[in-house]
Amino acid sequence: MPRHLHLNAFLMTTGHHEASWRLPESDPFAHVSLDHYVRLAKIAERGTFDSLFLADGPQLWSSLAQRPAGALEPLTLLTALATATEHIGLIATASTSYNSPYNLARKFASLDIISGGRAGWNIVTTAGREAARNFGLEHEPAHAERYARAGEFLDVALKLWDSWEDDAIVGDKAAGVWGDDAKIHPPRHKGTYFSVEGALNVPRSPQGYPLLVQAGSSEDGKEFASRYAEAVFTAQQTIEDARAFYADLKARTAAVGRDPEHIKVLPGIVPVIGATESEALAKEQELEDHIVHRHGVANLERLLQLPEGSLELDRQLPADLPPESAIEGAKSRYTLVVELARRDRLTVRQLIGRLGGGRGHLTFAGTPEQVADAIETWFTQGAADGFNIMPPVLPSGLDAFVDHVVPILRTRGLLRTEYGPRTTLRERYGLPRPANQHVQPVYA
Amino acid sequence: MPRHLHLNAFLMTTGHHEASWRLPESDPFAHVSLDHYVRLAKIAERGTFDSLFLADGPQLWSSLAQRPAGALEPLTLLTALATATEHIGLIATASTSYNSPYNLARKFASLDIISGGRAGWNIVTTAGREAARNFGLEHEPAHAERYARAGEFLDVALKLWDSWEDDAIVGDKAAGVWGDDAKIHPPRHKGTYFSVEGALNVPRSPQGYPLLVQAGSSEDGKEFASRYAEAVFTAQQTIEDARAFYADLKARTAAVGRDPEHIKVLPGIVPVIGATESEALAKEQELEDHIVHRHGVANLERLLQLPEGSLELDRQLPADLPPESAIEGAKSRYTLVVELARRDRLTVRQLIGRLGGGRGHLTFAGTPEQVADAIETWFTQGAADGFNIMPPVLPSGLDAFVDHVVPILRTRGLLRTEYGPRTTLRERYGLPRPANQHVQPVYA
Numbered sequence: 062m063p064r065h066l067h068l069n070a071f072l073m074t075t076g077h078h079e080a081s082w083r084l085p086e087s088d089p090f091a092h093v094s095l096d097h098y099v100r101l102a103k104i105a106e107r108g109t110f111d112s113l114f115l116a117d118g119p120q121l122w123s124s125l126a127q128r129p130a131g132a133l134e135p136l137t138l139l140t141a142l143a144t145a146t147e148h149i150g151l152i153a154t155a156s157t158s159y160n161s162p163y164n165l166a167r168k169f170a171s172l173d174i175i176s177g178g179r180a181g182w183n184i185v186t187t188a189g190r191e192a193a194r195n196f197g198l199e200h201e202p203a204h205a206e207r208y209a210r211a212g213e214f215l216d217v218a219l220k221l222w223d224s225w226e227d228d229a230i231v232g233d234k235a236a237g238v239w240g241d242d243a244k245i246h247p248p249r250h251k252g253t254y255f256s257v258e259g260a261l262n263v264p265r266s267p268q269g270y271p272l273l274v275q276a277g278s279s280e281d282g283k284e285f286a287s288r289y290a291e292a293v294f295t296a297q298q299t300i301e302d303a304r305a306f307y308a309d310l311k312a313r314t315a316a317v318g319r320d321p322e323h324i325k326v327l328p329g330i331v332p333v334i335g336a337t338e339s340e341a342l343a344k345e346q347e348l349e350d351h352i353v354h355r356h357g358v359a360n361l362e363r364l365l366q367l368p369e370g371s372l373e374l375d376r377q378l379p380a381d382l383p384p385e386s387a388i389e390g391a392k393s394r395y396t397l398v399v400e401l402a403r404r405d406r407l408t409v410r411q412l413i414g415r416l417g418g419g420r421g422h423l424t425f426a427g428t429p430e431q432v433a434d435a436i437e438t439w440f441t442q443g444a445a446d447g448f449n450i451m452p453p454v455l456p457s458g459l460d461a462f463v464d465h466v467v468p469i470l471r472t473r474g475l476l477r478t479e480y481g482p483r484t485t486l487r488e489r490y491g492l493p494r495p496a497n498q499h500v501q502p503v504y505a
Numbered sequence: 506m507p508r509h510l511h512l513n514a515f516l517m518t519t520g521h522h523e524a525s526w527r528l529p530e531s532d533p534f535a536h537v538s539l540d541h542y543v544r545l546a547k548i549a550e551r552g553t554f555d556s557l558f559l560a561d562g563p564q565l566w567s568s569l570a571q572r573p574a575g576a577l578e579p580l581t582l583l584t585a586l587a588t589a590t591e592h593i594g595l596i597a598t599a600s601t602s603y604n605s606p607y608n609l610a611r612k613f614a615s616l617d618i619i620s621g622g623r624a625g626w627n628i629v630t631t632a633g634r635e636a637a638r639n640f641g642l643e644h645e646p647a648h649a650e651r652y653a654r655a656g657e658f659l660d661v662a663l664k665l666w667d668s669w670e671d672d673a674i675v676g677d678k679a680a681g682v683w684g685d686d687a688k689i690h691p692p693r694h695k696g697t698y699f700s701v702e703g704a705l706n707v708p709r710s711p712q713g714y715p716l717l718v719q720a721g722s723s724e725d726g727k728e729f730a731s732r733y734a735e736a737v738f739t740a741q742q743t744i745e746d747a748r749a750f751y752a753d754l755k756a757r758t759a760a761v762g763r764d765p766e767h768i769k770v771l772p773g774i775v776p777v778i779g780a781t782e783s784e785a786l787a788k789e790q791e792l793e794d795h796i797v798h799r800h801g802v803a804n805l806e807r808l809l810q811l812p813e814g815s816l817e818l819d820r821q822l823p824a825d826l827p828p829e830s831a832i833e834g835a836k837s838r839y840t841l842v843v844e845l846a847r848r849d850r851l852t853v854r855q856l857i858g859r860l861g862g863g864r865g866h867l868t869f870a871g872t873p874e875q876v877a878d879a880i881e882t883w884f885t886q887g888a889a890d891g892f893n894i895m896p897p898v899l900p901s902g903l904d905a906f907v908d909h910v911v912p913i914l915r916t917r918g919l920l921r922t923e924y925g926p927r928t929t930l931r932e933r934y935g936l937p938r939p940a941n942q943h944v945q946p947v948y949a
Contacts, residue, residue, distance in 0.1 A: 082676075083678045089674065089683060090676070093707070118706075119607055119608065119611070119706070120703050121689070124686050125673060125683060125685060126682050126683065127683065128683050130684060130706070132707070133619065134612050134615040134707065136612075137584050137615040137619065140585050141585070141619050144588045144589065159608070160608065163603075163640060164563065164608075168578050170578075171581040172581055174537050175539050175577065175581065175582070194702035196607060196701075197699060197700045230534065230569070232533030232534070234527045234531075234533070237527060239526060239569060240573075240574060241569060242569050242570055244569075245569060255641060256638070256641045257640075257641070258635075259565055259635055259639050260565045261575070262575045263576070263577065263578065351681070
């Protein structure tokens with residue numbers, strides 16, 4: 062079978078460009094519209110994407126004045142989308158810092174059953190004091206501690222998902238025996254962060270457990286990904302950086318004894334598509350013209366942990382920023398932003414323009430052929446197993462990608478032309494169904 | 506407008522009779538079948554029920570040998586049912602002891618938005634050591650402490666649901682102002698059990714917040730219901746007991762300054778329906794014949810907190826059982842079972858037969874007319890505002906109720922004949938939409 066691109070549609074209200082909501086075509090209430098998300102899911106399914114994805118954090122981001130804030134809770138929304146779609150995978154972000162393993166394992170198992178094996182979990186540890194303060198903590202837990210908890214969370218969740226063997230249900234009506242208690246394996250877990258005694262109250266799901274996805278690119282993040290992740294979303298600005306990241310992650314995965322083919326790397330790309338290159342650039346400019354710069358300055362100051370009023374729009378970033386190690390928030394994002402500004406000697410205004418498009422992800426403006434070329438180059442030159450598609454405006458940007466880029470990728474033999482029979486999300490990504498740890502080793 | 510019955514369909518896998526799964530018509534995998542639940546929801550909607558309801562506890566109940574165990578997580582399942590139905594309310598059980606207010610408030614707000622205002626929350630404090638041990642606790646929290654936490658949980662949840670005023674979203678594209686930050690009210694709650702600083706990340710939902718439902722009938726439970734509940738599910742064996750409970754709850758509600766019309770009391774009823782009385786009784790006997798008594802004895806010993814082997818099938822309960830005050834589990838259920846056994850001088854075998862049908866709820870076997878008569882009598886004589894319908898076998902028992910009892914209730918003017926325009930669940934129950942506490946007092 063030829064190697065195929067894996068495509069994920071990263072859905073975000075009116076689009077990934079922060080000013081997208083201001084365009085005439087955009088619905089300011091899209092963030093709470095099921096119809097809007099059903100429409101997006103159907104477009105992605107028309108493009109035979111492997112999956113769609115929702116980001117999340119358990120706090121109200123930014124101020125309401127700036128842009129659409131709040132959203133439908135991802136697992137709830139994906140469950141509704143499961144009933145409106147047939148083939149596409151459904152990946153929800155959920156935090157290991159602000160959930161209980163028992164509750165979260167149940168919800169993902171339930172979504173996996175309801176969707177016929179299409180659930181995926183983007184595992185995040187959730188940076189930020191705002192989230193911590195919604196869950197009884199005064200301060201954000203330290204970065205390393207968040208990852209330690211995440212590791213134990215995964216171990217417990219895997220025990221819960223394996224607490225029913227696949228054939229635990231007997232259904233013997235005549236004998237009055239519904240199930241086989243010998244095939245139930247309570248975790249009896251006592252650890253640093255969690256104690257979980259009993260078996261899950263949901264049977265083992267079609268995939269065994271949801272596809273495990275991860276997106277942090279810090280050292281802790283990559284270490285975590287190499288152990289658990291089956292797909293990784295990453296922000297890379299150049300093909301050189303992307304190739305280095307790709308090789309590093311595959312090597313780390315092999316080093317812990319896993320098959321490096323079993324971790325798929327998907328850089329994010331914000332495709333700004335026009336019939337001609339100048340049309341694409343005009344579209345990009347239109348979006349940039351809608352940015353409200355005072356919001357961008359405030360957001361940048363928060364990310365860089367600088368006092369309010371320290372940045373000036375038409376100057377570069379100050380020279381004396383702290384190193385990543387001193388940052389307790391989203392480390393890899395901090396470094397990406399600082400390196401981008403330094404590399405291209407951007408003023409604050411220019412930096413805001415770049416970030417407004419994709420928050421540090423690669424923005425690529427061009428014709429469908431140019432976008433397809435970029436994708437093919439990264440895919441064939443060791444930089445990506447696929448892409449996390451982040452349209453600047455939704456739904457029109459996703460429509461444009463599916464109508465104009467997808468046919469080119471298909472013609473070039475890089476993308477499936479149809480889904481074929483219904484399969485699980487893990488099968489779409491070319492990954493094996495995990496065995497139950499009580500039946501045989503998971504990664505044998 | 507004439508006073509109408511409120512009907513709730515309590516959905517439970519293959520039915521409320523513990524032996525229902527053994528009948529030829531039953532699917533042993535119904536507990537994880539979305540199709541099964543969609544079918545049930547559509548039957549209930551055909552019967553113009555106000556709502557449907559799913560019970561829940563975050564633990565694996567009983568042994569697998571006994572009967573179907575495990576289920577789809579209720580909020581997940583109800584979200585899928587929201588997309589398959591148009592009018593019926595969707596009530597999920599969720600625990601205040603084993604959830605965080607921020608996470609749970611988000612999920613209910615999201616379900617309320619997705620369903621167009623049809624979400625309800627059956628608030629439970631979750632008895633039992635098994636659940637506690639799935640959430641890091643060695644022992645079950647004391648009954649009074651669980652209710653103290655539940656009260657604070659509700660206060661925080663209400664603050665979160667009111668943290669957005671209804672008109673906080675402005676959507677002014679020209680000015681670049683999406684929302685009005687002055688209409689966001691972070692809870693800044695610091696209490697005994699919870700600290701929650703920030704506003705919810707979901708806008709205020711169609712109902713303001715989900716219909717609040719409660720089902721505990723202990724002193725603590727009734728006290729809690731009088732403060733917060735808008736609908737109450739209760740198990741009552743006789744009309745005298747039901748009338749006393751009804752009057753007590755209405756009086757308590759008035760005593761805390763609420764309108765007693767704003768709390769609806771719905772006793773459970775397990776209708777075993779036959780074309781003739783003897784057909785109904787034969788159906789009841791068929792179910793009883795499928796009970797596996799060794800399971801029943803074990804369950805009873807656990808409920809009564811007796812050592813294994815202390816009960817004998819053909820003798821009555823021992824005389825020296827502890828008082829309710831000594832029970833730390835499901836107090837009202839304990840008392841109900843003991844009183845039932847004493848009142849009717851039941852042997853353990855007979856008691857198991859009675860409980861097998863509805864776990865302490867009123868089982869009523871008869872013709873459609875007899876069932877309708879019983880419902881009308883309780884409804885018109887101060888015992889009920891409606892009923893929690895608990896079919897012994899599903900889907901056939903719900904079909905029988907909708908096809909044969911519902912038409913009689915409609916003819917008698919006790920039940921709506923059609924839904925009419927789409928409304929919220931709260932409107933179905935004849936309750937006002939709660940005002941935002943930051944705009945005017947909630948119960949003015």
